[in-house]
Amino acid sequence: MSDTLPFLFALSEIDAHLSFAPGILKSLERVVAHHTFKIPRHYLDLIDFANPLCPIRGQAVPSVLEENGAGTEDPLGEKDISITPILLKRHPDRCVFLVSSECAMYCRFCNRRRFAGKAVDPEPYLEESFRHIEEDLHIREVILSGGDPFMLDAGKLQSILMRLRSMKKRLIIRLSTRVPVVYPEGLSEGHIQAIEKAAPVWIIIHINHPREITDEFLKAVRDIRRAGGIPVSQTVLLRNINDCPHVLLALFESLVEAGIKPYYLFQLDDVQGASHFKVKLDRGREIMAFLRSNASGMAVPRYALDIPGGLGKIPVDAEHLERLDSTTMVRLISPSGQIGYYNDNGEESACMKCGGCKEDG
Numbered sequence: 001m002s003d004t005l006p007f008l009f010a011l012s013e014i015d016a017h018l019s020f021a022p023g024i025l026k027s028l029e030r031v032v033a034h035h036t037f038k039i040p041r042h043y044l045d046l047i048d049f050a051n052p053l054c055p056i057r058g059q060a061v062p063s064v065l066e067e068n069g070a071g072t073e074d075p076l077g078e079k080d081i082s083i084t085p086i087l088l089k090r091h092p093d094r095c096v097f098l099v100s101s102e103c104a105m106y107c108r109f110c111n112r113r114r115f116a117g118k119a120v121d122p123e124p125y126l127e128e129s130f131r132h133i134e135e136d137l138h139i140r141e142v143i144l145s146g147g148d149p150f151m152l153d154a155g156k157l158q159s160i161l162m163r164l165r166s167m168k169k170r171l172i173i174r175l176s177t178r179v180p181v182v183y184p185e186g187l188s189e190g191h192i193q194a195i196e197k198a199a200p201v202w203i204i205i206h207i208n209h210p211r212e213i214t215d216e217f218l219k220a221v222r223d224i225r226r227a228g229g230i231p232v233s234q235t236v237l238l239r240n241i242n243d244c245p246h247v248l249l250a251l252f253e254s255l256v257e258a259g260i261k262p263y264y265l266f267q268l269d270d271v272q273g274a275s276h277f278k279v280k281l282d283r284g285r286e287i288m289a290f291l292r293s294n295a296s297g298m299a300v301p302r303y304a305l306d307i308p309g310g311l312g313k314i315p316v317d318a319e320h321l322e323r324l325d326s327t328t329m330v331r332l333i334s335p336s337g338q339i340g341y342y343n344d345n346g347e348e349s350a351c352m353k354c355g356g357c358k359e360d361g
């Protein structure tokens with residue numbers, strides 16, 4: 001494969017950098033048959049190949065730990081709330097519109113791996129989905145997601161945005177993306193113009209580590225803002241990636257500096273193949289307490305958990321969570337009073353020697 005292509009698709013290409021132990025490559029082939037492998041060269045260049053615990057590598061490079069079968073394929077029960085194969089509606093006033101199944105990178109902890117990278121063509125379902133959004137008078141907000149909407153051709157993205165803007169009701173439009181972080185050159189002038197035409201559009205940027213903040217990322221954010229996009233961030237709490245108060249303080253303060261409000265810190269969903277990324281809830285709460293004491297309120301996101309089975313989001317606090325004696329199960333109470341359960345069985349967090357505190361040797 002040519003070095004000029006912006007992505008790596010083959011494990012053999014990453015093997016050239018990492019030299020997997022004999023036999024590992026075979027296991028990894030099984031892993032990527034379930035959850036596709038793809039890394040943009042921009043993101044590959046951020047990996048510190050000398051560090052086995054590199055947080056960039058951990059998010060992008062498949063691991064044999066993904067063969068652990070714990071969890072479910074569809075932890076949020078999205079199949080049960082599908083109005084069309086690409087339109088999800090959990091709340092009366094909002095819907096999630098899966099306009100692209102393609103991502104720039106297939107994150108190894110992805111909670112929508114049932115769809116992302118599965119080559120689903122949204123085209124046949126677009127018109128039916130638009131009609132539903134138009135006719136359902138309760139829907140006020142549309143969240144464009146996937147996959148990644150910025151992986152669509154700019155003209156296609158523009159036509160989707162303009163179709164939404166042509167509706168009689170004035171919609172709140174959000175667009176969830178990881179492109180500015182992992183593949184910033186993929187955000188073309190055409191994409192920026194599409195945002196400009198449909199503005200205001202809330203751009204929810206998925207970013208997990210301060211090392212993901214590069215000059216190219218900052219330029220993409222400036223372009224988004226210039227077009228009338230409003231950038232906010234969401235972060236997933238991930239073991240051995242960012243489960244450290246100093247790492248997250250650095251991330252959230254840098255985001256605020258760049259004009260991005262940290263919006264959500266998410267507890268990992270129980271998705272199959274990602275249990276090794278799970279962080280204990282107490283560690284998450286400890287990190288949030290540290291942030292509240294050490295950061296300005298602007299840099300403190302909401303720490304939230306999606307109740308398994310699709311019962312909605314709750315804040316991770318004593319009011320919504322109840323520990324069950326002698327098990328790792330936690331009882332969760334949704335805002336509407338429904339009960340769900342989360343298995344708080346993540347392993348203990350360990351210091352990653354990032355240099356942020358005195359624990360480092």
Ligand code: SF4
Nearest residue numbers: 103106107110147178
């Ligand atoms: S960008 Fe989002 S949808 Fe795509 S693989 Fe990563 S987490 Fe999943």
